[in-house]
């Protein structure tokens with residue numbers, strides 16, 4: 231059996247002493263795509279932030295363990311986790327523009343991000359960025375690299391986010407609602423580009439989304455969160471066609487009704 235890439239065991243996460251994620255367990259194999267769905271406030275982002283060591287000052291993993299490639303992330307030193315972020319675990323945010331510095335070009339920020347992990351020249355970084363943009367069928371990579379984030383559209387900033395994550399070739403990519411700030415046609419394009427990256431580089435993806443349609447298209451497995459608990463978790467086909475929990479049935483039923491134009 232393949233060893234899990236990520237093994238989350240009975241995790242509880244609390245903010246300022248208040249538990250918001252309760253007893254969550256799941257595993258991800260190398261190359262697997264996991265869709266994490268559930269209503270607002272159910273703990274989806276908290277879960278992936280916990281795995282990346284990004285909970286902030288008032289957030290703590292109060293119970294359980296998270297293993298990445300067999301190493302317990304919870305016991306790891308801050309510096310070791312920081313080194314893992316990027317080349318091991320990458321992240322794409324909901325709104326890349328908001329996490330970039332507004333007064334520095336994409337290229338400057340890319341250079342800083344890559345050189346935290348590798349000694350590499352600006353020319354080499356530009357070449358690697360161009361290669362990734364080419365795979366996304368973007369022909370004006372030089373203009374994008376020379377731009378400030380505010381000079382790019384929302385969709386273009388998300389592609390920059392994908393490129394900045396992929397340039398370090400992570401084995402696991404976390405994506406926290408990477409398309410929800412975009413209009414529908416651009417959303418579909420970003421999803422296609424993420425899937426293309428997955429086909430080319432083979433990384434595992436854990437993607438938080440409100441959109442079950444996106445999950446149905448992308449995921450191998452689905453995790454359904456409800457009020458801080460993982461209420462359903464399994465293969466995509468099983469969760470979509472044979473949901474066990476009332477909450478999942480409601481969630482999927484709503485999407486099917488919308489697709490049939492009943493709402």
Ligand SMILES: Nc1ncnc2c1ncn2[C@@H]1O[C@H](COP(=O)(O)OP(=O)(O)OP(=O)(O)O)[C@@H](O)[C@H]1O
Pocket residue numbers: 245246250268269270271272273274275276277286288289
């Ligand atoms: N930094 C924080 N400090 C205190 N409470 C927080 C913090 N971040 C999240 N919470 C709380 O933890 C719970 C889970 O929030 P979380 O953002 O993980 O949910 P979510 O499912 O990702 O929601 P959304 O889909 O709206 O992003 C919520 O009750 C939220 O208010």
